[in-house]
Amino acid sequence: MYRGLPDQDANPAAWGHSIVRTGTAVWGWALVSFKLGRSLVWTLSAALAAIAGVGACLAGARVGETRHIVVAKTPSLGLETMKADYRGPTFIPFPKDNPFTPEKAALGKILYFDTRLSENSAQSCASCHSPGFGWGDGLSLGIGHGMEKLARRSPSIVNVAWGETFMWDGRAPTLEAQALGPIQSAGEMNMQIGQLIARLNSISGYQPLFAASFPGQGISADTVANAIATFERTIVSDHAPFDAWIAGNEKAISDEAKRGFVTFNTKGMCSSCHEGWNFTNGSFHDIGLASADVGRGQFMPQVPKMRHAFKTPGLREIARRGPYMHDGSVATLESVIEHYDSGGIERSSRSDLIKPLGLTADEKTELIAFLNTLTSRPSPTSIPMLPQ
Amino acid sequence: MRLVSLAGVVMLGMTLGSLAAVALTTTEVIGQQGRKFSAANVSVRKGQPVTFLNDDNVPHNVLSLSVGNEFDLGSQPPGTSTDVSFTVAGEVEVICAIHPRMKLIVNVTQ
Numbered sequence: 123m124y125r126g127l128p129d130q131d132a133n134p135a136a137w138g139h140s141i142v143r144t145g146t147a148v149w150g151w152a153l154v155s156f157k158l159g160r161s162l163v164w165t166l167s168a169a170l171a172a173i174a175g176v177g178a179c180l181a182g183a184r185v186g187e188t189r190h191i192v193v194a195k196t197p198s199l200g201l202e203t204m205k206a207d208y209r210g211p212t213f214i215p216f217p218k219d220n221p222f223t224p225e226k227a228a229l230g231k232i233l234y235f236d237t238r239l240s241e242n243s244a245q246s247c248a249s250c251h252s253p254g255f256g257w258g259d260g261l262s263l264g265i266g267h268g269m270e271k272l273a274r275r276s277p278s279i280v281n282v283a284w285g286e287t288f289m290w291d292g293r294a295p296t297l298e299a300q301a302l303g304p305i306q307s308a309g310e311m312n313m314q315i316g317q318l319i320a321r322l323n324s325i326s327g328y329q330p331l332f333a334a335s336f337p338g339q340g341i342s343a344d345t346v347a348n349a350i351a352t353f354e355r356t357i358v359s360d361h362a363p364f365d366a367w368i369a370g371n372e373k374a375i376s377d378e379a380k381r382g383f384v385t386f387n388t389k390g391m392c393s394s395c396h397e398g399w400n401f402t403n404g405s406f407h408d409i410g411l412a413s414a415d416v417g418r419g420q421f422m423p424q425v426p427k428m429r430h431a432f433k434t435p436g437l438r439e440i441a442r443r444g445p446y447m448h449d450g451s452v453a454t455l456e457s458v459i460e461h462y463d464s465g466g467i468e469r470s471s472r473s474d475l476i477k478p479l480g481l482t483a484d485e486k487t488e489l490i491a492f493l494n495t496l497t498s499r500p501s502p503t504s505i506p507m508l509p510q
Numbered sequence: 511m512r513l514v515s516l517a518g519v520v521m522l523g524m525t526l527g528s529l530a531a532v533a534l535t536t537t538e539v540i541g542q543q544g545r546k547f548s549a550a551n552v553s554v555r556k557g558q559p560v561t562f563l564n565d566d567n568v569p570h571n572v573l574s575l576s577v578g579n580e581f582d583l584g585s586q587p588p589g590t591s592t593d594v595s596f597t598v599a600g601e602v603e604v605i606c607a608i609h610p611r612m613k614l615i616v617n618v619t620q
Contacts, residue, residue: 183574183581183602186559186593193565193589286610394568403545405609418607425607427571427585473608474569474585 201380204387208368210399214283214355220298220348222355226335230353232506233346238321240311241267247304247350250276253503256442257357262450267312273415275450278443281436283355286404290432290448291418297351302343315343322346327509359400359438360498367495375495382492385485390462392489394475401437401496407473408432410466413449419471429471441497455493459486537561537593542570545609553617559593560616562586571607576600579618582607 216222233239237246245267250259257278259265264272274290282288282297294300304310305318313321322328322341329341336345366374386392397403406418408430419429432448446452452461463486465478481489539561541548545568554560562572564586573582578598586592596602596618606612 183579183597184595185581185583186595188583188586188590188592191563191589191591292610397545403609404611405545406607422607424575425571425573425582428607431608474587 199387201384204384205368207393207397208364208399210365210368211284214358216283216352216355217296220351222352223335225331226349226352227356228353228506229331229335230349230351232331232508233350234353235506236508238325238508239305239313239318241313241317245311247301250304250310251279256280256439258443260444262445264310266310267308270309272309274448275445277435277448278439279354279357280359280438281400282357284400287433291421292404292406292433293421297354298344298347301347301350301354318346319343325509331509359436360501362438362496362498364492364495376491378488379491379495382485382488382490385481385489386492389485390479390481390489391475392462395434396437402434405434406431407434407475408469408471409447409462410468410472410476411447411449411451411461412467413451415449417448426471427473430469431471431473437493437496439497441494442500455490456486459489539563539591540614541565542572542606542612545606545612547604547606547612547614549614551615551617553619554596555619556597556599557595559595561591561593563591564588570609570612572604573607574602574604574616576602579616 214222234247237243237249239246250264251257252259254260257280259276262275264274264276266272277290285297288294288297288300289303294303302315305313306315319341322332332339332341332345332349335349339345363374364379367380386396395403395405395407406428408417408427409432411430413430416429418431418433419425422428440455444454446455446458452458459481462476463479463481465476466472537559538552538554539548540552541563543565545566552560562583564570565588567588569585569587571583571585574580578600579596579602581594583592583594596616599618599620602616602618604614604616
């Protein structure tokens with residue numbers, strides 16, 4: 123849902139602040155040097171250099187040599203063992219500080235579909251995360267305030283209840299924090315929180331809904347965020363042919379798709395990141411796309427592997443979620459497979475898992491057949507009546 | 511008698527010294543199999559190494575941004591291990607940059 127440029131509302135100082143401070147200190151010292159006499163400066167410089175040297179020795183943990191060790195090889199997994207990793211959960215997890223209630227989820231749904239949450243009343247959360255497009259928008263890049271193109275593709279919200287971090291670059295630690303991001307982002311819904319609360323308070327129909335969901339708490343940033351997040355957690359992928367196969371129905375998917383599943387877990391190495399029933403382990407990787415966007419690197423500049431790294435999206439309902447990748451630069455699933463088979467752009471930040479795979483034409487076709495089994499039959503989503 | 515006492519003190523000193531050396535060189539081994547640290551918490555003395563062992567089948571990138579104990583192992587391939595000793599007492603938050611579910615607290619004591 124949140125697709126604004128990271129520098130619009132993030133707090134880079136939370137990561138990398140020491141680098142900024144060092145730079146400031148250097149400029150400060152240059153200024154002092156200019157104002158003081160040369161000999162005094164040399165003496166003080168020598169003293170400071172000595173202190174800095176000791177400090178450098180003391181600062182940070184000490185890292186030893188890397189050793190190669192013998193790790194017991196994982197035995198080749200049989201098909202049934204592989205399948206066991208893909209059984210879905212039986213309940214939706216809700217956080218203790220924002221538990222599920224039907225009233226809250228219903229209010230969250232109304233807020234999610236209400237365009238009045240944007241400054242010009244033109245966009246709702248559903249504008250970019252629409253049930254009609256697998257809870258995305260079907261576009262390469264999102265469209266924000268004033269119909270301006272955004273920097274990244276709108277991610278689907280399917281199965282966000284199991285997310286660990288949110289946004290393509292993972293900068294939101296909770297779904298509640300994430301929910302308020304795009305509402306406030308100038309490039310997206312462009313609505314200040316104070317303005318939002320005043321507007322919702324002016325719609326009398328919202329008062330009883332908030333009262334029922336949050337007794338005694340009223341309309342606030344927290345209650346708006348908690349309601350939207352609660353609704354979003356209820357957006358769970360439907361039962362797909364793949365699930366029927368995992369449950370034991372051998373006829374639920376084709377033999378071609380079954381072979382694709384094996385390639386997915388072995389030669390293709392897809393399951394290293396697209397892991398488990400939701401087909402993501404939430405990991406961050408540079409997958410070698412040509413995009414200049416540094417992604418997670420903006421928030422972890424001191425970690426080389428995070429440059430151009432983005433969160434691994436899940437693959438549920440994948441056939442309805444194109445175009446693909448964080449920048450929407452890949453139009454079809456066939457092109458996605460070609461990208462991974464080629465390994466993309468070779469650079470130091472590229473994940474060590476991304477390299478040419480040497481897939482055969484049959485293996486590529488089988489992978490596509492498998493991926494298509496992850497999409498359920500489309501079912502209609504009801505749109506709520508909005509309060510007046 | 512004095513000679514015996516002196517020898518006893520020397521022996522005691524050597525024993526304590528050896529024990530201290532052993533305490534500092536004994537490592538706590540933290541595995542990473544299944545995209546999980548093998549422990550959620552570990553306690554070590556200042557200077558005592560923690561061995562980060564990648565016994566998983568994917569690379570990890572173990573690091574800490576805790577002030578005074580910062581480190582970054584970079585991309586650590588499966589089948590490798592690296593020792594890290596912490597220089598400042600206190601709580602150190604260790605994560606894997608690639609896999610945000612991996613979190614470990616190292617309590618560094620004096």
